[in-house]
Amino acid sequence: RMAWRVYRYDTRWVPPIVVDYLQFLRPDKNPFFKHAEGVYFLSRDAKGRPQGRIAVTVDHNYEEFHGERMGAFGFFEVVKDYAVAQELLDAALEWLREREVEVVRGPLSFSMNHECGLLIEGFNESPLIMMPYNPPYYQEFLERYGFVKAKDLHAYWIDAWKEVPPSALRLAERLQERYGFRIRKVNVRRFNEELERFIAVYNEAWEDNWGFVPLDRDEMVYMAKRLRPLIVPDLALIAEAPDEEPAAVCLSLPDYNQVFRRMGGSLFPLGIFKFYFYSRHISQARLMALGVRRAFRNRGLELLLSLHSLEAGRKRGYHGGELSWTLEDNHAINSFIEKLGGELYKKYRIYEMGLLS
Template sequence: MSGLVVHEAVDKRDRLLFVRFPWSVYRENPYWVPPLVRECLAKISSAHPFYAHADAAFFIARQEGRIVGRIAAIIDQNYIRIHNSKTGFFGFFEAFSEPRIASALLETARCWLKERGMESMIGPMSPSTNDECGLLLDGFDTSPCFMMPYNPPYYASMLENFGLCKARDLYAYRIEQSLFDFRKVEILARHLQKKKPALTARPVAMASFGEDLQTVKEIYNQAWSENWGFVPITDAEIDLLANRLKPLIVPGLCLFAHWGEKPVGFSLTLPDYNIALKRLNGRAGLLGKIRFYFLARNIRSCRVMLLGVTRTFRRRGVEAMLLLETVRHALSLGYNCAECSWILEDNELIRRTIESLGGQRYKTYRIYSMDI
């Protein structure tokens, strides 16, 4: 392809162009949800706590001066340490449908990683499994839930033509009120309460949010440590996430599980704020915030985005209890459907629990890998 050039986005102008490029890809797509520009810039800023343990380069592809694609190459030292693997990531991938654009971008990321000693590449990670990751393979005719990725159907073939292969699939489940078995849920809840009286759930205490956040920190890295692709989240990263999400939390949808007095798990469910974000078109000024909170009042769908149980208390009913209580609280608050995402394809325990509540798998996301 003549005139195709890939260069690193170094200065502020290029970083803004990097962030704004998806608006060109999805101009005619009614399902894409524009992210907030401010948050996207923060996510690729060296000041973000992720880059205290990671290096990254952000690249833009131009065809005769016009931006036609973007990609990031990422080396997370925490991932390398935990997995003892010289593996780098690619992420933030977006491109027009010409295959050679994707090949040029992926080759640039591959070379950048290889030059720095990496032996394999996985992705998309934007920038890790603690944030948006995976490539959407189906369900293109619905908008993504809050903090979930979206992409055109042609991305998969472009990645596969480059030589990337499946590493893992991630699933999204949907629970509809119309398919929900209320009687079964009540029977399960009573059975759990009778069989395991020490097991209880409580909502987050917003008045002592700092104390509950400390409990989350203690549970999170232990609960997810055995998951494929796990990367520990640092205190600084979880503090940043908490500050972002605290104003968005509905207390009855953020739950802690206790065995007696001991906290053994937690779940976080948020309204699907993408329904409101879609109307802002990436703008978060004063008027945008007012409009967001006005629109958010009428949201009736939600996303179960985190559910973790400490290792010694797994398979003892904690997972089921958290899901049961989440669904009961959501229904009492007027929500009529929920997405549970993402779920690793080999997480049979959580998948069976969701399916027992009437959940149906409706989207698949794929993490790709290749030797470099």
């Protein structure tokens, strides 16, 4: 409950569901730790109250994939006292140096496949589902300690009822006629089969992204089980070639943060009822993953999937949605989103620091 102390007066913060949060942190439950090691540090004040926390990990899959021994810090929360932040970061970096880590990056909770980045622009809006949120002073603390920018991540907002450029609609029609892709929603009754299709696309589609680490099958299954109660079939799309080979995937989620904020982090005794009641009143969504396999790129699948997602959101009565995150230097996708009507409205930063002296 450390975070409750930091955000007690911040109405934009959304409490996590504690039971799920703790399961994710447990090495005996989260398959990430089959190829990673980590430790959690907690700072307490003179009265024994928690005043800061940090997680630090070394992902051996990252080292194998990138040839770099990197450590990561995440789950960073601290009261507005730089001395406490310094104490936590000192402990984290000492642990990494003992393991001969070359560079540390973060916040990564635990990798780029999970929640990542420090909010640096866009504090006037609440976070959407599975996106980070933090006080502005975290940036000051990290930079004062010596961390520098490694990469910025962008979040775009799109008004669901803003007119799509007619040229984009005409192009989508031509692409559909030319390539014959089938865009369909996920069949939740055949969830395991659909998961196999998603796995076939995911690692290939994202392998060139900065900081990417391949997900093994155990992690994919674990992530899918966490997301399954939140998935709405109309917003989970698969693009198939004429021979039914999976070509691309697109996953949007209703912004359940609008629900979670009313649950206060608890499922019981009333949290479950609040979840089902307020889920009917969600007004926005987050497009969180859109990936195209290498063999099917440059055929307009990003456009086709985006338009299908936009239409699905409209049918559900959503007023808009977030497309996040994208890398700041992914100019092709950022330009595409802007042409579709998206507006850059939040920025997140991954920091780094070299540890070799």
